[in-house]
Amino acid sequence: MTAAAGLIRRDRGMPAWVGRVVTQLGVAAAALVVAALLLLVIGVSPVDAASAFWSGTFGSPTNAGTTLTQAVPLFLVALGWIVADKAGRMHVGFPGQVVTGGCAAAAVGLHSGGLPGVVAVVLCALAGIAGGALWAGIVAWLWASRGVLEIVSSLLLNLVALQTLAWLVRGPLQGSLDRQPQSANFPASALWPAVESVPGRTLSYDVILLPLLAAGLIWVFARTTFGFELRASGGNLEAARWSGINPVRQGVTAIVISGGLAGLAGAALLFAGSAPWLSEGFEAGIGFNGIAVALLARNSPVGAILTAIVFSSLNVGGTSLQALLDVPSSLASVLQGAVIVLVLVAAVLAHRRRRAAPIKMKELVA
Amino acid sequence: MGVLDIAFLVSALTIAAPILLAATGELIAQRAGVMNVGLEGVLLAGAFAGYLTMTRIDNQALGFLGGIAGGLLLAALMGVLAIEVKVDQIVAGIAIGVLGTGLTSFLDQHFVPEPRTFTPLPRLSVPLLSDVPVLGEVLFHQDLFIYVTVALVVLAGLAMYRTTWGINLAATGETPIAADAAGISVRGVRWAAVLIAGAFAGAAGAYISIGDVGVFREAMTGGRGYLAIAAVLFGSWRLRGLLAAVTIFAVTDAVQLRLQSLPTVPGEVWGVAALLVAVGVARSRRPRARLIGAAVLLGLVALAVLRPQLTLPASLWLAMPYVLALVALAAGRASRHRAPSALTVPYIRSEA
Amino acid sequence: DGNSAGEKTDGVTNIGFLAPAPRNDGGFTQYALAGVQAAVDADPTLKLTSIVDNAAESQQQIDGLTSLAAKNKVVVADGAVLNKAVAVVAPKYPDTHFVLIASDLESLANNVSSVTVAVGLNAIVAGAVASNQSKSKKIGMIAGPEVPSSTAWYYGMKQGAAAENAQTQVSQAYTNDYNDVGKAKQAAEAMIANGVDQILSDLDSGSTGIYQAADGKAGTGVYNVFALHCDDNPNIIGSGIVNWSDVLKTAVTEAAAGKLPAGAISFGLKSGALSYQFCPGKGTDAQKALAEKITSQISDGSITPAEGVLLPKPSYAYEQR
């Protein structure tokens, strides 16, 4: 039986599969053409740009490490979205949860100077998870007991979290040089370990979370009653309730788990990146980009690994295009937007070919 | 000197107008089932296109038309993605947000390297009415955009609630197959709604740039697009709720800017907050909510009377409107007006 | 690997520039960039290779600085908020010289020069003049984000106003964005409604909003920072000039020649980087005399800057990751 339906789709026969790849290659080519045209507009050679992009993202172990490490928070948020989405809860509170997770982790991290490394690292990660989960818990509580739509409350809570962060880095957590709105640096012992052999130690060990969590999540959805009940609640809340599942509990759990994942992403941003301090913009848009990662991967955890790396290379490569070829930052974001649009279209076209559209059983009146 | 003076009301109105117009457009689109989370990008497109037009043809009417065209352009992209290709609307919106921000600043650097400044829209006084004390100054001495916004919002309300088109719109967002079966073109209605949203957001963007201040800056919309979306959601997809939300957002923002220049929070602010809570308590039916509300009310009244030397950091003040909105949602009775059922769901006939 | 930092090739010294704000912000970033450009124009062996702007987030700043450092001999980091990012990147590229603008940190690394201007000193003069000009004895300052360089203007104005008239009240407001014109307009209107009649704008393009608010209320004086903008609006009285362009030109030229010492370098009134200037036809003789008096009092030390007027200099030990 296909407990993994929706995660792993079986295709019959090669032609559909081939067609999908062909479509995706076609759209990738289109994306490249669009990018090349934009670059030509400002007089940058697309070949130079390609090589600058490559060298900035995967051209050296150092940069590849950066790209992979920065993919982790995106991936964590994407997983958060997938968990909530499977339970039918469409919340968009990831930016807020990344921020609160990061703040909680930072608050702990700043005071963990005396602790042994392992303890500090684990404590910070747990604080991040707790911070995100707690913030998501508000969304969950409002939904479960007050009937407030999760998309509404989570959107508002994002705005609250951002302002709270702005206050924290000027108030209680401010501790930087120059009284800038930044915290002090976290003690080195609290930073997440990095792979020694990569020059610059840009590859943090948290990349192992990518395969680990993806596999874990697939397993949970396909092979555990918890995952099954979660999906059932998301598929049809009333039917789940009538068959003895507590869909409210499942929904609350899913929202809280997804908040915890986003909170962990916040901790990863601060403790696994190369900027070990809390600053106002540290969330860097990964809350929403993580949703895009999940959706472009069609909510597949394995696909999310790839899309997260693609997204992170777009970010990192965009910066290196600016630094190496003087491509303006605005053009870098235009390229990013164009690539997302084209990838979206590719995903849908490839999907159409497969003729196995996911079913939204939008019941009519009855 | 006070916080809640005439200038304050005028300022709140100016803050509110573009958000209100963009939110009304977005409400129409969402009632048809299309959510554009990249509204910020559409606003920017309108702001830049209006400004660009002004740099070429120094005419405010044409400038606004340019802004509308800019908004329509990005909205049309949303339409193609959401209605034709049927991609996921949330990612499409994210992409549109990124594109709007990037494109406008790129084109700005390219086409208008030397920033220009234009005269903002002049204030027009409505004869006689503008002489009414306080209200006259606030309501009848405004620029044309604000009058037009009010007119458009009223029109949008009439269209949504008093016409066949409004019924079709609601049906398309709620049960597209029912609309389809009744002969309504789901695509047609969704396209119309998305384009109206684009035109409204484009005009609102043009107001932010050439209408209010006469300049364009990268990312100058400063999150107003997100506020507009929040207002639609917080307003439970109804025009009345949306108005309430925009009012809360604009008033708190205007208060916040005033409070920063004051050493302590003046008593009248607590008083107004107490008034708001009192209204909430009066409307609430749940005993527990009333109890909590009454306690909060008492606290606020105490603050208003005692006027303690209290001050709140600016960022926490800025968080207030959202906290207020959340409290209002939590205290309100579960409304039967929920999100349109088909919001963000592409309509594919064979799967309906 | 980073150590192969951009050397002089063909006798050309490459310069890179990174800013958290947009390059055409009509203010701080734009003036700094103009200074770099002036240095490059003046010396054919200097070349501005790339500009990374809008780098608002720490990780992105580090990535940008890293890429720039690999390719350039001199890297300008335009804003004190970049201090930590510079502290991370600089030690990895000992052959690249980092010029950190608007920061006064002493010892980040021995290839980093923190170049700043004591803007607060200028604010004392501006505060005294504004207080003298004010009829309501209420003056104010509007800035973008609440950061030390902005609060320095506030505290300086406060000190200067107190020196001129102990009754004068000084208020402050932050729009959180140097370039949000609409917000600036709202903030200025709010101040004016509260009786403030002299406003100093520590904003970039946001200043336009203050002009428009002042236009609506005759008799309101506006003061700029960085440069004179007298043509922009008739209400402008003067400006607390901060000559970032000159500072940057000097710093970049020296850094390219290897002559800029590491550590904090602060420019002040004596160097000419700071000065208070009136717009043509503005300012009474008494006010001009007042400005000169205050300036010389600061210079000779009879006015010592109050707390918050100068940027803090914490002792700071960076722990490298």
Next chain:
Amino acid sequence: MTTDPGPALQLTGITKRFGAFVANDRIDLGIAWGEVHALLGENGAGKTTLMRIVTGLYQPDEGTMRLDGEPVTFRRPEQALRAGIGMVHQHFTLVPTLTELENLTMAPAFLPWANGRSAARRKAAEVERATGLRIEPDRLVADAAVGERQRLEIVKLLSRGARLLIFDEPSAALSPGEWDELAKLMRRLAGEGHAVVLISHKLSEVFAVADRWTVLRGGAVAGTGDIAGTTPAELVALMVGESLAPRRERTPATPGGPALVIEGLTVARDSGATALDEVGLEVRAGEIVGIAGVAGSGQSELVEAVLGIRPVAGGTIEIGGRRLERRTPEGFYAAGGALIPEDRHHVAVIGGMSLGENINLRALRHAPLARRGRIDIGAARVRARRLIEEYEVRATGEHQPMARLSGGNQQKAVLARELSTDPSLVIAVQPVRGLDVRATEFVYRRLTEHRDRGGAVLLISMDLDEVLALSDRIAVLAHGRVRGVLDAADATRAGIGSLMTSSEVTA
């Protein structure tokens, strides 16, 4: 009626494929003005698909349609509606958040600012004058009962000028009284020159109203003819391809201990009004107790209270001799309960999940399929396949998404799920709704076998024949009270009928 009706609608060689699956196979069908044409066939035979083609919801892969001799193609429902063809779908095409009047007003708007409400009100009044169908304009559709919604659908079609009306299993949602009204309406419409297509699994209904019939089997036409010249047995044989074995004689029940005991149960409706008033009821092991009553007598509240999703104001519920303390669906099932709910679409199936997962929906959460929270996928697959086979669910496999199954087959999957958990008590509400004849027989046999094995069954149905045929005892529910409990042997239609409609005085 015209002298020469002629073919109003002529389908020739209509074929529709879903992927490799052929749902309609070269179908020829003629429908004349002035007739009620019954479209019959087993679950999954392709009836709904064919009618969706006729109304422009699907495009045929092959074949042509002629309306009054003119070739027509409908690419969307509007075109069909313009040509005068409308359909009352099994799942209504109404907008629940709008009022009934607004649902009528909903139409392509040529002038965006026009308000069609008053015109719609006028048209509704015209339809009422012509047919007697009355709507309540200002009521939200969400608040309307199923029969009322169906009436609204019909008014909608008539007011839009439909001349050929298609009804897809209309009686499935109706009480017998409502059905009688609908039947009369169909006859009247046909008498006025309309054409009516009726899809139904109940031959009694077909013989009561239809003039002609067409039977589909496996997507192809198996036969067509006049009602007058045929018998139910003949049609059944055509539908299933063989003649059905006659129903076995019922053995008398041998009731054991109490399986479900309800005492003094008082439950409120959503609106706060009393739905059940001190209801007492006992179902013993080894017997089938039927509950008869007109729709809205409190049946759904009774089910929801026993299941544990509706708060009770007073009274006790015991299952298997144990009183349920914290009443939750989980507790109900744990006590050995099973439930075939009435509203399959909303509360019984999960359309986005596979058939297999739906069949195992409850079993997957306990041993033997799951141990310590981990699912044994292999065992689950085997079980799903066995049940699909045993309950004759027509599907491409256990992977097929539930929403892609025909209505009847979804119902069979629900039956398989509920009856396979070895329950001591089965609550079956309208268990054969939407099922074809053979499947109906199958379900009746299953319920009876369950009883014979010592299980208890509480059968709730609006169909008095069903209650009479299956029950050992019959409780009559009216206005939230049990008006009497009869032994099936003594029960007559008339006796039950008078209890069902009894007023407050008799108690």
